[in-house]
Amino acid sequence: MYLLFIIQTVFLPVGPHLLLLAVIVFALYEGQIIATLLGTFAGICLDFTSPTTFGIYAFTLSLIGYGVAKLHNLFYRNFWNVTLFTIVAIGLNLAFQTVAGAISGRQLIADSRLLISTGLTLLLSPFAEPLIRRLFYTANGRQPRAGNRG
Numbered sequence: 001m002y003l004l005f006i007i008q009t010v011f012l013p014v015g016p017h018l019l020l021l022a023v024i025v026f027a028l029y030e031g032q033i034i035a036t037l038l039g040t041f042a043g044i045c046l047d048f049t050s051p052t053t054f055g056i057y058a059f060t061l062s063l064i065g066y067g068v069a070k071l072h073n074l075f076y077r078n079f080w081n082v083t084l085f086t087i088v089a090i091g092l093n094l095a096f097q098t099v100a101g102a103i104s105g106r107q108l109i110a111d112s113r114l115l116i117s118t119g120l121t122l123l124l125s126p127f128a129e130p131l132i133r134r135l136f137y138t139a140n141g142r143q144p145r146a147g148n149r150g
Contacts, residue, residue, distance in 0.1 A: 009046075017093075019061065020089055021125060022038075024089060028072050031069060035066060036062050036065045039063070043060060044057075046061070056096050059096065082128060
């Protein structure tokens, strides 16, 4: 997760939301507690990059991790559900960013950067699950806690 944070903030500042994709994929394979903790950790890392709204990313990503882990049994049956969860998660993230901007009196979201980031995140979302599954689970011989998905 920390490596994805470094890649996202240093090398791809206007790029896909890699931590969001990782939280969604790990929430599909792990339990609710681990998914929530991973979302909180990823959110705290992102909160250090935007100190004006400290806590928004931690809250949002932990909520996304818990929600996906809780609801994936209802929906997780095909290849496109990661994209569906990504669309919902991006909408939730934008809603919290908008509310935080309204409370602080600042515009927190730049339009062109948001459009590029959202587009690239949605473009990569179908490929995130197979890639993370191969890297984290099959390469190490480790089985997912939430059951074997692949």
